[in-house]
Amino acid sequence: MTDVDLTGARRVATFAPDLLQSTEHHLCPGCGHPVAWRLLVEVLAELELVDRSIGVVGHGCYTQIITIADVEFLQCLHGRAPAVATGVKRMLPEHAIYTIQGDGDMVSEGLAEVLHAAARGESITCLMLNNGVFGDTGGQMTAATTVGQRTKTDLGGRTAAEHGHPIDVPEIVASFPGVAYVARGAVDKPNAVARTRRYLREAFASQLAGEGFSLVEVLTMCPTGWAVPTDQGAQYQRDQMNPTFPIGELRPRRPSAVAAPQDA
Amino acid sequence: MTDVDLTGARRVATFAPDLLQSTEHHLCPGCGHPVAWRLLVEVLAELELVDRSIGVVGHGCYTQIITIADVEFLQCLHGRAPAVATGVKRMLPEHAIYTIQGDGDMVSEGLAEVLHAAARGESITCLMLNNGVFGDTGGQMTAATTVGQRTKTDLGGRTAAEHGHPIDVPEIVASFPGVAYVARGAVDKPNAVARTRRYLREAFASQLAGEGFSLVEVLTMCPTGWAVPTDQGAQYQRDQMNPTFPIGELRPRRPSAVAAPQDA
Amino acid sequence: MTARGTVVMALDRCKGCGLCVPVCRPGALEMTDERNAKGYVLPQLLDGCTGCRACAEVCPDFVFEVYRFDIGPAELTGSMMEVVE
Amino acid sequence: MTARGTVVMALDRCKGCGLCVPVCRPGALEMTDERNAKGYVLPQLLDGCTGCRACAEVCPDFVFEVYRFDIGPAELTGSMMEVVE
Amino acid sequence: MTLVLREGYDAIAAAAVDCGCRFFSGYPMLPFTGLLDSFARELPRTGGVLIQADTEIEGANMALGAAATGARAATGSTGQGIALMQETIAEAALNELPLVVFNVARGQQDYFQATRGGGWGDYRTITLAPASVVEAAELTTLAFELADEWMTPVILYADHMIGFTQMTIEQRPADAVKPAPEKPWKLDGRSGGTGRSKVIWTWRQGKHNTPGPGPNLHWQNVAEKYELAQREARHVARDVDDAEVVVVSFGTTAAFVDYVVDELRADGHRIGTFRPVTLWPFPSDALGEIVLGDACKVVLVHELNAGQMIDDVRLAVEGAKPVHAIGGVSQDESGMRQGDLLQIDIIRTRLLDAMTGSTR
Amino acid sequence: MTLVLREGYDAIAAAAVDCGCRFFSGYPMLPFTGLLDSFARELPRTGGVLIQADTEIEGANMALGAAATGARAATGSTGQGIALMQETIAEAALNELPLVVFNVARGQQDYFQATRGGGWGDYRTITLAPASVVEAAELTTLAFELADEWMTPVILYADHMIGFTQMTIEQRPADAVKPAPEKPWKLDGRSGGTGRSKVIWTWRQGKHNTPGPGPNLHWQNVAEKYELAQREARHVARDVDDAEVVVVSFGTTAAFVDYVVDELRADGHRIGTFRPVTLWPFPSDALGEIVLGDACKVVLVHELNAGQMIDDVRLAVEGAKPVHAIGGVSQDESGMRQGDLLQIDIIRTRLLDAMTGSTR
Amino acid sequence: MTDDRRDVIFTGIGGQGVQLCSKVLANAAVAAGHHVMLSSYFGGEMRGGRTEATVITRDQPVDLPPIVPRLDALIVLHPAFLDDALPRLVAAPLIVADTWAWTDPSNPPPPARVVPVPAREIAADLGMPVAAGLALVGAFVALTGVADDAALATATRQLVPPHRAAALEANLAALTAGADAVRGTPVGIGS
Amino acid sequence: MTDDRRDVIFTGIGGQGVQLCSKVLANAAVAAGHHVMLSSYFGGEMRGGRTEATVITRDQPVDLPPIVPRLDALIVLHPAFLDDALPRLVAAPLIVADTWAWTDPSNPPPPARVVPVPAREIAADLGMPVAAGLALVGAFVALTGVADDAALATATRQLVPPHRAAALEANLAALTAGADAVRGTPVGIGS
Numbered sequence A, B: 001m002t003d004v005d006l007t008g009a010r011r012v013a014t015f016a017p018d019l020l021q022s023t024e025h026h027l028c029p030g031c032g033h034p035v036a037w038r039l040l041v042e043v044l045a046e047l048e049l050v051d052r053s054i055g056v057v058g059h060g061c062y063t064q065i066i067t068i069a070d071v072e073f074l075q076c077l078h079g080r081a082p083a084v085a086t087g088v089k090r091m092l093p094e095h096a097i098y099t100i101q102g103d104g105d106m107v108s109e110g111l112a113e114v115l116h117a118a119a120r121g122e123s124i125t126c127l128m129l130n131n132g133v134f135g136d137t138g139g140q141m142t143a144a145t146t147v148g149q150r151t152k153t154d155l156g157g158r159t160a161a162e163h164g165h166p167i168d169v170p171e172i173v174a175s176f177p178g179v180a181y182v183a184r185g186a187v188d189k190p191n192a193v194a195r196t197r198r199y200l201r202e203a204f205a206s207q208l209a210g211e212g213f214s215l216v217e218v219l220t221m222c223p224t225g226w227a228v229p230t231d232q233g234a235q236y237q238r239d240q241m242n243p244t245f246p247i248g249e250l251r252p253r254r255p256s257a258v259a260a261p262q263d264a
Numbered sequence C, D: 001m002t003a004r005g006t007v008v009m010a011l012d013r014c015k016g017c018g019l020c021v022p023v024c025r026p027g028a029l030e031m032t033d034e035r036n037a038k039g040y041v042l043p044q045l046l047d048g049c050t051g052c053r054a055c056a057e058v059c060p061d062f063v064f065e066v067y068r069f070d071i072g073p074a075e076l077t078g079s080m081m082e083v084v085e
Numbered sequence E, F: 001m002t003l004v005l006r007e008g009y010d011a012i013a014a015a016a017v018d019c020g021c022r023f024f025s026g027y028p029m030l031p032f033t034g035l036l037d038s039f040a041r042e043l044p045r046t047g048g049v050l051i052q053a054d055t056e057i058e059g060a061n062m063a064l065g066a067a068a069t070g071a072r073a074a075t076g077s078t079g080q081g082i083a084l085m086q087e088t089i090a091e092a093a094l095n096e097l098p099l100v101v102f103n104v105a106r107g108q109q110d111y112f113q114a115t116r117g118g119g120w121g122d123y124r125t126i127t128l129a130p131a132s133v134v135e136a137a138e139l140t141t142l143a144f145e146l147a148d149e150w151m152t153p154v155i156l157y158a159d160h161m162i163g164f165t166q167m168t169i170e171q172r173p174a175d176a177v178k179p180a181p182e183k184p185w186k187l188d189g190r191s192g193g194t195g196r197s198k199v200i201w202t203w204r205q206g207k208h209n210t211p212g213p214g215p216n217l218h219w220q221n222v223a224e225k226y227e228l229a230q231r232e233a234r235h236v237a238r239d240v241d242d243a244e245v246v247v248v249s250f251g252t253t254a255a256f257v258d259y260v261v262d263e264l265r266a267d268g269h270r271i272g273t274f275r276p277v278t279l280w281p282f283p284s285d286a287l288g289e290i291v292l293g294d295a296c297k298v299v300l301v302h303e304l305n306a307g308q309m310i311d312d313v314r315l316a317v318e319g320a321k322p323v324h325a326i327g328g329v330s331q332d333e334s335g336m337r338q339g340d341l342l343q344i345d346i347i348r349t350r351l352l353d354a355m356t357g358s359t360r
Numbered sequence G, H: 001m002t003d004d005r006r007d008v009i010f011t012g013i014g015g016q017g018v019q020l021c022s023k024v025l026a027n028a029a030v031a032a033g034h035h036v037m038l039s040s041y042f043g044g045e046m047r048g049g050r051t052e053a054t055v056i057t058r059d060q061p062v063d064l065p066p067i068v069p070r071l072d073a074l075i076v077l078h079p080a081f082l083d084d085a086l087p088r089l090v091a092a093p094l095i096v097a098d099t100w101a102w103t104d105p106s107n108p109p110p111p112a113r114v115v116p117v118p119a120r121e122i123a124a125d126l127g128m129p130v131a132a133g134l135a136l137v138g139a140f141v142a143l144t145g146v147a148d149d150a151a152l153a154t155a156t157r158q159l160v161p162p163h164r165a166a167a168l169e170a171n172l173a174a175l176t177a178g179a180d181a182v183r184g185t186p187v188g189i190g191s
C-alpha cells in the first residue's frame, strides 16, 4: 500500500465496493471486465437490490465474478442465460433478474436465446460484455468481432470476405416492440465508465418498473485476445470497435412506459 | 377433368410444372404452401438450375415438397437448414443452394442459424414460408405470429402482453452488410404470386452472381392453424399478417453488387 | 359473348378451398354443391373466362389448365407464364 | 502547489496494465520500472493529483483509493460516486 | 372415491400441478404437444406458469432456472427434442437441480438416451416408465418427489399411447395440491450482501469467503449419490415364481406382453413377466433374484428397438441364464408411433418360438 | 523414413487432410480449440474449407451438409459441446452420412455419450479411442475410412494429453493426400429433372416416382448394418496369456496402466492389460476369450469416471470371472483435465489392493 | 338380463362423430360407476378416413394394453373400414350396426349376435343426420346396461357445449330412440 | 562414453523459456534420428508460475504415457518448483542445473550425478539473460550425446524466427558455451 499523508482528506473513492468479497481476480492485466463488475455491484447496491437480485451468468472470462461478488448467482450453460433468467424471473417476478454474458456467449452461442427473450418482452436485464473475442478460449473471433479487429483467428484482422460481418444485437433488439431499454457503454475512460453506470441504473429501473426487456452492452478491452499491449487496449478499442458499435442509448426508456400497458 | 372445347385454344398455363412428379399432395385445403412450391420449381427451371441445385429442407408441412419435386433435396433437422446449406455450398460453390423453411423452423427453432449465416454473408438463398404457426404440429403460435393472429395456442389471437411480439427476420437480415437480397412475397392473390416469382428469381440470380446471402419470405395461408374457413384464408392473411409483414423488397440487389467486392 | 379463354379443371384433386373464386375477375368461377370422390365441394366454370390464369396462380392443388382463344395456337410448355401486374 | 487530492494505491495487486496513466488529466501518474511480487511493473503518484477518481474508475484491479483535501472530512462509504461528465 | 375419465396427457399434467409443479416450458413436437396443451390448461388453476418456448434448449433452460428458485418445474419433448436437451439435463444433474423431464416418445428407442444420456460428466437420470395412464399419473408425482429427494433430473418416459388414451382415475381431493418442500439451497436473492451469498454452478468452486469442494470432489459426491439412488429401483413382476420363461419389457409394450403372457399362462405355459418401472436405476437385484431361481430357464426381452434395455437385463443376469431378444425396430409408417411388434399375434409367435428354441 | 515431431492436434489434422478430409467446422472450446487451430493450418494445403462455426450445433450441421455432397467432412468439440450435437449425430447415422466427430475430451466421462449416445432412434457411432499421438493419427485415417465404409458417424475420442503432447511420427510421403472414394449416393444436383432425383432424409420415404422403404424398414436396415459393424472391433492385449489379473482401460489412461503393469510384471506378477481401441463396437469376443481362459482369475477396470465402460466389460465377461472397478471420478482442480487417478503410485496401489483382495 | 359383452369398438369414417359417440358411452359408463378405458384412432387428415374408438368398461381398474387386442362388441357407423375392425373381435361378439351399414349378414358367422338399428332413419327424422351414431350408442347401452339413461344424459350434456342446445336435444332424442329400437331384443347368442 | 540418462524433465518458472529449451532439445534429438516425445505443463496465466517440460528420447518408437511417470534426468532453470520435479526422478538421475539454482547439494542424495553449469553468467555475458536455459541444453546434449552440434543448431534455427537473427546468434552461442562448460566432465554415478 502506498504511504500518503491523509490528514484532512475526505475519501471520495474506495478501492472496491463492499459487495466484492475480494479485490483479487485472475483476469489478465488490462482486462476491461472487472470495471464492468464493479459498476454492476455498485448499481445493485444503489438500487437496494442486493438481497433481491439473482445474476445468471454465462461462460467467459467474466464468469469469475460469481466467485467474488456478494450477491446470488446461477452459473448456467454457455449462451443460455436469457432462457434460464426467464425461468427464474417468472418464479420471482419482484426480483431483479439479470444475465452477465460476453459477446461470444450472447452473439455466437446464445443468439437465439437473447433475441427470443427480447421478443417476448421478458422482464429481465441482459448485460453483454463485448470484447469481440472469445477471451476465455484464447481470443478467437466471435459473431461480434468488428471488421478489421485482431483476434487469434486472424491476427491480420477480421475480413468481411472471409468471415462476414459482426451482428449488432443491441441494435436488433432496440427495434423490438417489447423492449424497454437498450444502451451501449464502455469502460475505456472515466466518462464512459460513468455513462455505463447510468445505463445500468436505467436498465434495472426499467425492469423494476415492469417496462419490459432491457439490455446493456459494455465494450471491454481484451488486450490478450487482441494481442495488443495492455496500455494500448483502451485506444485500440476506441479506434477499432467504437465506430461499429457507438456508445449511447439505442433505446431510451419511454416516459410513458410505466403508465401505458405494453400490449397492442 | 372438366370437358371443354379447346378448338383454336392456346394453352397459357399448365396444371403444374413438369418438375413436379405428382400433382397430389396431402396438405390441407386452402394451404398456401403448394403455390410457393410451384413458384420455386418454376424459377429453378427458368434459371436452368434443375441439375445443379440442392434444396435443404426443414421440418414443417412444406417438407412434403421433397417427395414430389424432381430436384435434389437434403431433408435436415428442424431449424438447421442454413447451417447444413452452408456445408453443402462450400463443397459445391457453383451450385444453387437454398433452404426451404417455415416460420417455426426459421424464426423459432432456427433463429441463430439463419442470422449467423446471413451475417457471414453465406452465398445461399433461404426461403421462409411464413404462415405464423407451427402448421405441422397443430397450429401453435411461433416466434413470427403477428399480434392478434389466431393460433391453436390462443384462439382469441396472440396478445403481446402474454406472448410478446413477432420477430421480423427479413427486416433484421436486410440490415446486415453481407446480405445481397431480401424480399417478402405472398401467394394470396395472382399479383402477389407474380411478384413472389420475381423475388425468387432475383434471389437466385444474386446467389449465382456471388453477391452474398439472400432470403425470400413468402406469406402462406394456413386456414387449419388459424381456424378460419379455407375461402377466407387469403383475406385473413391480408388483414392480419400483411400490416406487420408488408410485401415488397426489403433489400433490393445493388446495381454495383456484381462488380464490387463485398469486403470492407 | 365470345369466350376469350377457358380452363380445364382436374376436379378429382380439387380440395374445395374456394380460393380460385374471388381471384377470377370476370366472375367465371363459382362454388357448387357438387362433391368429388374425396368429398370436397367443387367450383364450376361459368361464362366469361378471359384465360387470365389468376385461378391457376392461386390454386394450391394444381386444378387448372388455362387456354386462350385470342392468340394463335402456339403451345406454351413447362413453366407457367407471368401474370402482367 | 497545494495538493487538491491524493490516492492510496494497493500496488500488491496492480497488474501493470498502464490504463490509469493516460486518464489522469493532471499527469500525476506514471509507470516506473519497479515491480511488485507478482512481477508487474508499477505506476507511481507524482504531484498534482486532484482527487478526480479517474484512475479508480478505469483500474481493473481495484488499486486506487482516492481522497480530496478540498472539502470537509465527510466520508463516503459504499459505492463510488459519479464522475461529472 | 369418485372416478373421472382422463386422457393421459391431462392425467400427467393434473398430477404434476397437484404435487406442486409451478412451471412448465416446452416446444411443440408430436406427440409431446398434447402434454404442452394439458399443462397450459392445468397450470393456471394454481397460478403456475406455462411458457411455450421457442426451442427445446430454451425450454429446458427456462425450467432449470425455475427449478433453481426452489419451485417444482418441468420440461419435456419427444426423444428427438430431448436429444437437444442433453447438455442441459447434465447441467441440472451436476448442479443437483431437481428437474422433471417428460419424454412423450415416438417409441422405445430412447432407452439409452434416458439411462445413459448423451450429456457430459458422470451423471444419471432417474427414469420412470409407466405402462398405463393411471400409472403415468402416479409416477408423475413420484418423479417430482424423487427429483427433490435426490436433487436430480428425473425423466418420465411415456408415449403417445399413454398420452391419447383416456382412463378412469380417482378424482383428486380438493386439497390435492401440495406445496413443494422447502429447499434450503434455493436461490431467492436473500443471501446477497451477507458475506455468504449463494452461488450455484457445476464446478462448485464456491466463493472467496465460502470456497466449495471444487469439481473433483463435487463430481465424486454426485457419483456417490447416484450409487445410493440405486435403492429407488422399482419393478413389477407377474407370475414369476414358477416361471420357466421370464419376459422382460418396459412401458406400454409391457402391457401388451402381459396380455399375451396371461393368455399363454391360461394355456398352461409356465411363463411370467418382469417390468422395470425405473429404467434407471434398473431393478437388477430383483431381476437377478428371480432369474437365479431354479424355475427360470430363459429370459426373453421384448423391446421395440434394436436392443437397448437388453444390456441392463444381461448386466443383471450375468450369464446365469440365457437372455434372448425377441423385439426389434418397429415403427409405423408415419415414423411417429410403434409398429407391428405390439401386435399380440406377433408377440405370441415370438414368445412361443423362443420358448421352443430354448427348451429344445 | 523421416521422422517429424508433431503435436497431437497437428498430427490428427494432418492425417485427416492426408486422407482427403476437405471440410471441418467447429466452435471453440478447451481443449478442443487446439484441433480447430490445427485444421485451420492444415486444410488450406489441399484447398479444404474450415469454418469456425458460431455454435456447436451449426458446426455439426455444416459438416453434415458437406458430407452429403460426398466430401470427407468432420466436426468436433469436447464432451460438453458434443452433448449439443446429439441430435445431429443421430441424424447423420439415420441418414447414413459419413461424418467424423472429434471429441477432444476433458476426461473419460464421455464413454456413455460416445457408445450409447443421447440422440434419437436406433443408431450407433463407431468410436475410436487412441492412447497416443501416433495412434491418434492412425485412427484418424481409420475413422474416415470406417465412416465411408459403414456410412455412419465415427467418433474419435481423444483428450488434451494427446492434443498437447508432441511425438515423432513418420513424415507422410508427398503423395499422401488421397481423394475420398466416389460415393454414388452423394448429392451433386445432377439427378434433378431426370425423374429419379435424389433425396436424403431419415424417414426414407423416397419420392413419388421412386418410393423408399419408409422409416420402419430403413431403420431396421440401419440397425442390421450396425450388427454387421460389430466385426470392426479392435483391441490391444498385452501379456494376457498367463495373466491371472487382466486390467481393462481405454485411451490415454491405458498408457498409464500399461506402464504400471509392466513394472508389476517385472516384479513377477502375472498381470496383463486389455485395451479396447474401438469403444463401440466393444471387442467383447476378444475380451471374453481371454477372460474365459484358465489363467484369468479377475478382471479389473480402470477408467476415470463413475463406471461406464465397466458395463461393456461385464457384458463381455458375462459373470465368468469377477469384475472390479478400480477407477473413479478424477478431475484436476480446473475441471478440464484428468486428476489423480492417472498417478502411477495410485494405480499401482489400487491394482495391488484389488489383486490381494481377489486372491485372498 | 343384459348382454355382458361391453369391450366395444366403434368403426366409422371421419365426419360421423365416432369420437363424440365413444366419449358419450365412456362418460356414461363412468357416471354409472364403472372403470373405463377409451382409445381412439384417427386415420389422418383426410375427410372420410378411417376412424375408430374402443371403450372398455370394468368393475375393477382396467388392466389392458392401450390398444385393446380383442373386443367382444362392435358398433358400426359405416362399413368402409369394417375389415380392420372385425379381426379384432372374439368369436361371439355383440354387433350393433346401422341397418344400412350391415349388408353381409353372414359375416361374422354365428355365434355373433347382430342387432341392426335404423339409426340413419332415426337421425334423419330428428333432422340431424350426424346423430345416427348416438342412436347406436343408445341401443348399445340399452342392450348391455353398461349405463343407465340418466348417466347417458349427463354425459351427453357434458360433452355437447351448452350454446348448442338444439343439437343437444336432438342428440338426447337419438339416444332414446336408439334404445327404444332395441328394447325387448332378446339377449343371447345369434342374430 | 556419454551419459545414457536422457528421459529429462525441465523445471523453471514462466518467462524463462522452458518451452523453447525443451523444443530445441526435442527437435535436435529428432534431427539426430531419434524417436522423441515432448510434453509440457504450463502453470496457468501468471508470470512466474510453474513451468515444466519433459523430453523422452529413444531409438524405438516411444511407448510411454504422455505424462511420463519416472525420469532419469533433470534440467533446472529455477529452483522454485523443484519439489514437484524431484519426486518424479529415478534413484540415480543426471541433474544439469544452473549453478545459482542448485543450493542444496545434499538433495537428491547420491547416486545422483549433479552437473552445475554457470548458465546465468554465460547468458549475461552474451547480453541475453533469457538464453540461460539453452546453455543448460547445450551442456545436457554434450553430456548425453543425445544429439550432435549440427542437429542442435538446425533445431534452434527452425525454432527461432529468422527476423530475430540477433537472438539466434546469442542462442547458438549459449548452446556452445554450455557444452564447453561440461566437456570433460566424467561420466558416471555421483556428483
Ligand SMILES: Cc1ncc(C[n+]2csc(CCOP(=O)(O)OP(=O)(O)O)c2C)c(N)n1
Pocket (backbone or CB within 6 Å): A058, A059, A060, A061, A062, A078, A101, A102, A103, A104, A105, A106, A109, A129, A131, A132, A133, A134, A135, A136, A137, A142, F027, F028, F029, F030, F056, F080, F081, F084
Ligand atoms: C457449449 C459450450 N461451448 C463452448 C464452450 C467454451 N467456452 C467457454 S467460454 C467461451 C466463450 C467466451 O467468450 P465470451 O462470452 O465473449 O467471453 P470472454 O471470455 O470474451 O469474456 C467458450 C466458447 C462452453 N463452455 N460451452
Ligand SMILES: Cc1ncc(C[n+]2csc(CCOP(=O)(O)OP(=O)(O)O)c2C)c(N)n1
Pocket (backbone or CB within 6 Å): B058, B059, B060, B061, B062, B078, B101, B102, B103, B104, B105, B106, B109, B129, B131, B132, B133, B134, B135, B136, B137, B142, E027, E028, E029, E030, E056, E080, E081, E084
Ligand atoms: C427438434 C425438433 N423440434 C420439434 C419438431 C416438431 N416439429 C415438426 S414441424 C415443426 C414446425 C413447423 O412449423 P413451420 O416451420 O412454421 O412449418 P409449417 O408446418 O407451419 O409449414 C415442428 C415444431 C421437430 N421436428 N424437431
Ligand code: SF4
Pocket (backbone or CB within 6 Å): A026, A027, A028, A029, A030, A031, A032, A033, A061, A131, A135, A136, A221, A222, A223, A224, A225
Ligand atoms: S483473455 Fe481477454 S477477456 Fe479474458 S481475462 Fe484476459 S483480457 Fe480479459
Ligand code: SF4
Pocket (backbone or CB within 6 Å): B026, B027, B028, B029, B030, B031, B032, B033, B061, B131, B135, B136, B221, B222, B223, B224, B225
Ligand atoms: S396445417 Fe396449415 S400449413 Fe399445414 S398443410 Fe394444413 S394449412 Fe398447410
Ligand code: SF4
Pocket (backbone or CB within 6 Å): B030, C013, C014, C015, C016, C017, C018, C019, C020, C021, C042, C043, C058, C059, C060, C061, C062, C063
Ligand atoms: S382453388 Fe383449386 S382446390 Fe381450391 S376450390 Fe379452386 S380448384 Fe379447388
Ligand code: SF4
Pocket (backbone or CB within 6 Å): C005, C006, C007, C023, C024, C025, C026, C027, C028, C029, C048, C049, C050, C051, C052, C053, C054, C055, C056, C066
Ligand atoms: S383463367 Fe382467369 S378468367 Fe378464366 S377462370 Fe381462371 S381466373 Fe377466371
Ligand code: SF4
Pocket (backbone or CB within 6 Å): A030, D013, D014, D015, D016, D017, D018, D019, D020, D021, D042, D043, D058, D059, D060, D061, D062, D063
Ligand atoms: S490501472 Fe490499475 S492495474 Fe493497471 S497499472 Fe494502473 S494501478 Fe496497476
Ligand code: SF4
Pocket (backbone or CB within 6 Å): D005, D006, D007, D023, D024, D025, D026, D027, D028, D029, D048, D049, D050, D051, D052, D053, D054, D055, D056, D066
Ligand atoms: S485521482 Fe485523478 S488526479 Fe489523482 S491520480 Fe487519480 S486520476 Fe490522477
Ligand SMILES: [Mg+2]
Pocket (backbone or CB within 6 Å): A060, A102, A103, A104, A129, A130, A131, A132, A133, A134, A135, A142
Ligand atoms: Mg468476449
Ligand SMILES: [Mg+2]
Pocket (backbone or CB within 6 Å): B060, B102, B103, B104, B129, B130, B131, B132, B133, B134, B135, B142
Ligand atoms: Mg409455419
